[in-house]
Amino acid sequence: MDDRDDAELGELLYANPLGCAEDVADFVMEGDGMASFPLGRLRLESRRDPKDGQAANIVYWCREHFQGDIAIRWKFWPIRQPGLCILFFSAAGRGGEDLFDPALSPRSGEYDQYHSGDINAYHISYFRRSYAEERRFQTCNLRKSHGFHLVAQGADPLPAIADCDPPYFMQVTKRGSLIRFYIDELLLFQFLDDGVTYGPVLDRGLLGFRQMAPMIAEYSELEVYRLQRSDME
Template sequence: MESKGNINGMIPSEWKLLYENALASEKDILGFRMEGEGAVSFPMGRMRLESTRDPEEGQKANLVYWCPEDFPGDLAISWDFWPIREPGLAIMFLSAKGAGGEDLFDPALAERNGIYDQYHHGDMNAFHISYFRRRWAEERQFHTCNLRKSYGFHLVAQGADPIPGVPDAAGPYRMLIVKQGAALLFAVNEMVLFRWEDDGVTWGPLLGGGKLGFRQMAPLIAEYANLKVYAS
């Protein structure tokens, strides 16, 4: 398998490419699972996500699109991001599992359909990083990236968001998450926005492996490509 080396020391040099997905066509998303009502298209040869519901419906208009693979607890996730239409909000979920350690798609878990409460006070645990927060006026006035840990709605780390608004966005913006042991790092275009270490007590036990998923809050339209996951 391909060896990553490291990007400014952020990814351990011994980690290898575990999963690669160009997200360039319909064949690349076989097995992906949509929660909520959304459309997936590839007008620019990259995965475009958008809600098919009226944003005025609030949380009912939001969506989560899950990669079907299970990934280990120590990993690096990178992907390209282009914001196409705002306002809205983009999130990456990782380490997502049922609250009792079940597979995230276990039919015994409570139903999820894009409403945010189901993901932070529902039948699952996960990290969620919001990295393009343009839905509410206060978010547009002061751009931040937020790391939350669930179960619960625990804001555990925060950093400045360097991505400009859609009129000035060029893209692609290369996103990177590195989770190793209790430590988690988030970077955009190799600029580290925050590092955080979980004590395994204050916000619940350490999270291990699980699934990753793309979340959008309507009416955001965004595109994604070149999803890669590295691990030991």
């Protein structure tokens, strides 16, 4: 397995401070959600009562496409729990279509539309506080879709919101078929996708933030870098 330091960043491909409405003018909200900036950073929350179940959950997509060896970085503030936060990446139609191709089925924030619908994606759930069993024993999970394939898991170091000291520095790296996830530079898990067990390795696609109601969270300084090549390549 490749053990090179994924912190070796190359070209900056995308930078967004997520500081005001103009910064997210081309983002797309799926589900009945609200984006606001009360503290100069992106705050996401559902407008629906969590009793509405999956219909109350939201996904907020960045419309930029990324592919190849990349690092995705952002700062994260959990504001209110219970709830759950996810990052989708390498998201595209199962036939390689753009995520917003009109040929794809409409999506409205309900989870099965994302893991068992007509799109492919990797998705990391990194703040899982929706259910009592998640709060008792906290993990970060990587799933690969289409399908609901749990492919990697690691301990979640973040405390309950009452004890949080944000911001937390989040980073996902994807070098070829190797995915790693870090919080505050601590490696929590890695996954080497063999491209066979759960279908081909996913590459070009979009990234998006998902929240499960009644979670409220804030985000800033979204950046995507090309990972530096080394003499080993």
